[in-house]
Amino acid sequence: xxxxxxxxxxxxxxxxxxxxxxxxxxxxxxxxxxxxxxxxxxxxxxxxxxxxxxxxxxxxxxxxxxxxxxxxxxxxxxxxxxxxxxxxxxxxxxxxxxxxxxxxxxxxxxx
Amino acid sequence: xxxxxxxxxxxxxxxxxxxxxxxxxxxxxxxxxxxxxxxxxxxxxxxxxxxxxxxxxxxxxxxxxxxxxxxxxxxxxxxxxxxxxxxxxxxxxxxxxxxxxxxxxxxxxxxxxxxxx
Numbered sequence: 073x074x075x076x077x078x079x080x081x082x083x084x085x086x087x088x089x090x091x092x093x094x095x096x097x098x099x100x101x102x103x104x105x106x107x108x109x110x111x112x113x114x115x116x117x118x119x120x121x122x123x124x125x126x127x128x129x130x131x132x133x134x135x136x137x138x139x140x141x142x143x144x145x146x147x148x149x150x151x152x153x154x155x156x157x158x159x160x161x162x163x164x165x166x167x168x169x170x171x172x173x174x175x176x177x178x179x180x181x182x183x
Numbered sequence: 184x185x186x187x188x189x190x191x192x193x194x195x196x197x198x199x200x201x202x203x204x205x206x207x208x209x210x211x212x213x214x215x216x217x218x219x220x221x222x223x224x225x226x227x228x229x230x231x232x233x234x235x236x237x238x239x240x241x242x243x244x245x246x247x248x249x250x251x252x253x254x255x256x257x258x259x260x261x262x263x264x265x266x267x268x269x270x271x272x273x274x275x276x277x278x279x280x281x282x283x284x285x286x287x288x289x290x291x292x293x294x295x296x297x298x299x300x
Contacts, residue, residue, distance in 0.1 A: 106288055115187075115274045115291030116226070159226075169281055170239060171216060171289070173226040 075099070076160050076174040083180050090147045092177050094160035097141045105136060105143045106161045110176070116159060120145070147179075155181045185209075187292035189275050195298045196265055204260040204295045208277030215258050216289065217250060218274040226274065232258060233281050265299045272296050 077095040084090045096105065104123050108116035120127060122134040122143070133146040147154055157176040163169070188207040196202050208215050217229040228242045232252045243249070247265075252258040262269055272294040280287035 108289075113272075113293075115276070115294055116289075118288035118290065121288055169231060169233070170228055170242070171231070171276075172228050173218075175225050 075162055075172065078158075078160060078174055078177045080175065081178040081180070083182065084150055085182050086151055087149050090150050090154070090179060090181075092145045092147075092158055092160075092179070093142055094145070094174075095142045096160070096162045099140050099162050103162045105134070105140075107132070107134065107143075107145045108159045108161060108173075110157045110159065116173075119158075150179075150181045152181050152183065155179060187275055187277050187290050189273075189292035189295050191295060192293065193296045193298075195300060198267060198299055199264055201261065201263045202265055202297065204262075204273050204297070206258045206260070206275030206277075206292060208256065208258070208275070209290055210256075212277035212279055212290075213255060214278045214281040214289075215252060216276045217258070217260050218276070219244075219271045220274060220294070221271045229260070229273075231281070262297075265297075267299045270297055270299045 075096055075098055104121050106121040107119045109119050110116040120129055120132045120134045122136050124136050127134045135144040157178050159173050159176040190205045213234055215232040218226040220226050230237055230240055230242055230250050234255045235252045247263045250260045274291055274294040276289040276291040278287045278289045
């Protein structure tokens, strides 16, 4: 079973910052937290990964508090092309080798 | 190759027929995963390979599903006696590292869209 909880959907407008939070209360000590983006009819695409504190790359930032029980994906100044489903990923409860995706967050960016 | 390649991209088959879906991972990637995604749904974990070995097959939906990997490269997912509920997109992903204890992300292919009629 998935170990993550995310909002089912979010709406935003172009140019706004979007923050999507994922809860993973039972994250394993050695688990990294990874976020993926999926467009219709495509496979998921790696966005960002982190273990603790803050990670930033050219497309997003990832904030992880000290207890690591949640993480927040931050998308600065979203555009219409950021409309997609976003998944956070940690290991399964019985094995960190089984990558179990949750239901994801469907982000809709409006003009 | 530059990315994960899956073939065929689309497959229409008659109920009861067998199908083989192929995944060519990125060269050198030891970890390989298969997922199923039904229309409008999330990703359902099927199986993973560490090298050519599949230590955990519990995610396979039934004994009609099987998978193998050879040469730590190509993987094939076989569905025997297909049923209409098998209709879905089957996605493959590969990585240098295995599992979420690794700091390597996973690269997904574009999937095979299977339609059972």
